[in-house]
Structure formats: C-alpha cells, structure tokens
Amino acid sequence: MRMRGMRDEPAATWPARPDAAASLPFALVSGRETLIGRGCLGRLDPGAAPVQARVRDYFAARPDGPRVLVGALPYDMAAPAYLFQPAELTRLAGRSPLAQTLQSAFPAAPPAAARDTLPAPHWRVMAEPTLPAYRAAVAAALEKMADGEDDLRKIVLSRSLRLAADRPIDARALLRILARDESVTTFCVPVSGAEGDGAFIGATPELLISKRGEAILSHPLAGSARRHADPALDRAAAQALAVSEKDGREHRAVVEAILDQLAPYCLELGTPEGTQITSTATMWHLGTRIAGRLRDPALSSLELAALLHPTPAVCGTPRPAAARLIAELEGYDRGFYAGAVGHCDEAGDGAWHVAIRCARIAGGEARLYAGAGIVPGSDPIAEGEETSAKFAALLQAFGIDEDGRPLEEKVP
Numbered sequence: 001m002r003m004r005g006m007r008d009e010p011a012a013t014w015p016a017r018p019d020a021a022a023s024l025p026f027a028l029v030s031g032r033e034t035l036i037g038r039g040c041l042g043r044l045d046p047g048a049a050p051v052q053a054r055v056r057d058y059f060a061a062r063p064d065g066p067r068v069l070v071g072a073l074p075y076d077m078a079a080p081a082y083l084f085q086p087a088e089l090t091r092l093a094g095r096s097p098l099a100q101t102l103q104s105a106f107p108a109a110p111p112a113a114a115r116d117t118l119p120a121p122h123w124r125v126m127a128e129p130t131l132p133a134y135r136a137a138v139a140a141a142l143e144k145m146a147d148g149e150d151d152l153r154k155i156v157l158s159r160s161l162r163l164a165a166d167r168p169i170d171a172r173a174l175l176r177i178l179a180r181d182e183s184v185t186t187f188c189v190p191v192s193g194a195e196g197d198g199a200f201i202g203a204t205p206e207l208l209i210s211k212r213g214e215a216i217l218s219h220p221l222a223g224s225a226r227r228h229a230d231p232a233l234d235r236a237a238a239q240a241l242a243v244s245e246k247d248g249r250e251h252r253a254v255v256e257a258i259l260d261q262l263a264p265y266c267l268e269l270g271t272p273e274g275t276q277i278t279s280t281a282t283m284w285h286l287g288t289r290i291a292g293r294l295r296d297p298a299l300s301s302l303e304l305a306a307l308l309h310p311t312p313a314v315c316g317t318p319r320p321a322a323a324r325l326i327a328e329l330e331g332y333d334r335g336f337y338a339g340a341v342g343h344c345d346e347a348g349d350g351a352w353h354v355a356i357r358c359a360r361i362a363g364g365e366a367r368l369y370a371g372a373g374i375v376p377g378s379d380p381i382a383e384g385e386e387t388s389a390k391f392a393a394l395l396q397a398f399g400i401d402e403d404g405r406p407l408e409e410k411v412p
C-alpha cells in the first residue's frame, strides 16, 4: 500500500547523542497498558522508505535492547517524527501496578515532607492567541463555512497558553498528578529542542489507533462539555451533550472519516456500542469505539496512524481545506500537539494516542494547547469557553487557573 510520508527529523533538531533523552523516562499509562522506557539506544533514521520498512531495518541492524520504538508524531506529518528505542522497557498489562511503577520511574523530589515547606511557584500566564483573537478566528471560520468556501464543514481551531514559573517545573510531580485520572492515558515523552531539554507531557482521553495482530481499535472523541462539581449541573451537562444536534454532527464527521479510511484495509469493521457519553475528570465527550480486523496483519500501527492522522477530531472536513485554514488562522506551529504519542514494536503492533490535553515543558516554561471543533451553528464564545475547559486538566495539575492564580482547592 502507498502511505503518506512520515519523515524523520534532521539531526540538528534533536539531540545528536542518543542518550540525551535519558534524563526523563518515556511513560505511557493507560487502562490497557503501562510502558516505562528509560534511556535511548538509538533513533529511527530519516529516509524515503515506508516507515515500517525502516522500523524493520532498524531492528535488523540492532540485535540488542527492547524490540519497541516509542515517541511522538507531530501534528504536521511533513515535520520530523521522534521515535527512539529505549535502553530498558518496563511493560505491564493494565493500570493496576501504576502507583509503584510510577513511583520508581518518577521518584518524588523533593520528599513530600520537605515540599510542604517550599513556597508554591509563582506563575505568569500568557494567552497566545488571546481569547478575543481566538473567538475572532472562530467567527472567520464560520463565515467561510457560511460562504460555502472549499465545502468546509468542520474545522478544529486551537489556542495556546505559555506558562512561566519562577523555578524549574517538576515534570515527575506533574505526571504523577495527571495519572490520578484513571479515565485518561497519561504520557511523558522526553524531548530536547530549541527551548532546551524537557518533555512533552499530557493526559489524553482519545485513542487514534491500536493494533495487535489483525485486531485494530480506534476511539475517537468529538463533541464536548465541561464537567461541574455540582452533581445535578454535571448530569445536566452530559444530558445536553447527548442530545445536541451540533455536537452529534461534529462527532459523526470524525467517525465517518475513520470508518472510510480503515474500511479498504479491513475484513470486519464496526462500532459495536455506537456513540456513547464518555468522561474524564474535567470533561464530557461523545465517543465511539471502532473495532476491526485487518486484511493484512502486517500493516503496522505506525502506518495506520499515518493513514488516519489528522482525523477531523483535530483537523476538519474536508481535510486539505481545514488544514490550510488552520495554518492561516492559528498562526503557530502545533508541534506535537494534536499529533500522536505511543509505541510500535518490531512486528508493527502498538498504540498511538491523540496528543491532546498536553504541554511542552522545558525548564520553568510550559506551553499548553487546547482546541475545539467548529461546525456551522458553533458559537465563538462557547468555543472559547470549551478550550478553557480543556485547559483545566493541565492547569489543575499545575495548581493554577487560566490567569495564573493559585487554585483554592487542589485536585484530589
């Protein structure tokens, strides 16, 4: 099959030394599995050959080490992917031994007793773009849809928050807090770049694709509502989402695109439970589990991720028109945000999670991202509020609100 290219990075963009990613472990913790990778034996080289052929060549040349590549795929598929072989890999089924695993991979520093006496960091938060500018971008996209331009029916527009602390961010503590929400997949990808050594960290509720033998699974989400501390308000928000025509349309765009793209490669493909309301600690979503059986079990999880990405959950419909308008209206590089984080083994089995509810962290700085799906009928103010709600997962872990003020109530 012919897959769209997934190029790898020019060496200068990423650490030249393979062990430069060794300071923080790679971590991926979901309800299905826990992977902790330490150190780095090597990186997948750039090349014109299809990605799974390069993965096979990589392992053929290296008889040692775990037979798994881990890392992150950027939103822009023309940009470099970041895939490496950890020197050591701990892999467990499910989430149950999480507490101990995370404790040994990310030991708390400093110890809790000492930390209680330290003052909380002081944060500055800069919205890029500002909320009014984001609403204006949403309004501009709605106008283009109303004009019938490029037959655009859905576009996902994001905004970002730059956070600056008066001390280095404790990535390990952040990850431990995020992992308390058992409805999400918590991840940490150690990365270096222009901003220095750091990590791409997040807590995503969305599975792009997992593949084991012939069995594949995708769990797209689209259509969202903020959760509430008050149980009656919380239930009402879920009920309103379940019957919202606009959110249903937003959601179907994603499910139909994934089904259409996977169908030619599958013997069986379906949505056994239909669309359901799913939740994280901070958000309600519409979600549909898509399960299938591949015609060719040799098709790798990386090839499947490249086929599906970017879905209309992070880009839009039709894809080329939405991608162009995103580049025009957002005005920044999404980097790994809205890309994917995961792993792929020598045989191609693996899982790739949509990289949302995330932050790029380096030193005392963090850049957070959140987006919302826009369809005819969307309201720019409500979409801005939806992005604020989506920032909450990360902001709560940092202990601040969107203006950088300390939260009175810490997350449980």
Ligand SMILES: C=C(O[C@@H]1C=C(C(=O)O)C=C[C@H]1O)C(=O)O
Pocket (backbone or CB within 6 Å): 156, 158, 206, 220, 221, 222, 223, 224, 285, 313, 314, 356, 357, 369, 370, 371, 372, 373, 374, 390
């Ligand atoms: C783009 C994001 O989320 C995506 C968009 C959603 C929506 O528009 O309702 C819901 C879940 C995600 O697929 C994000 O969290 O940044």
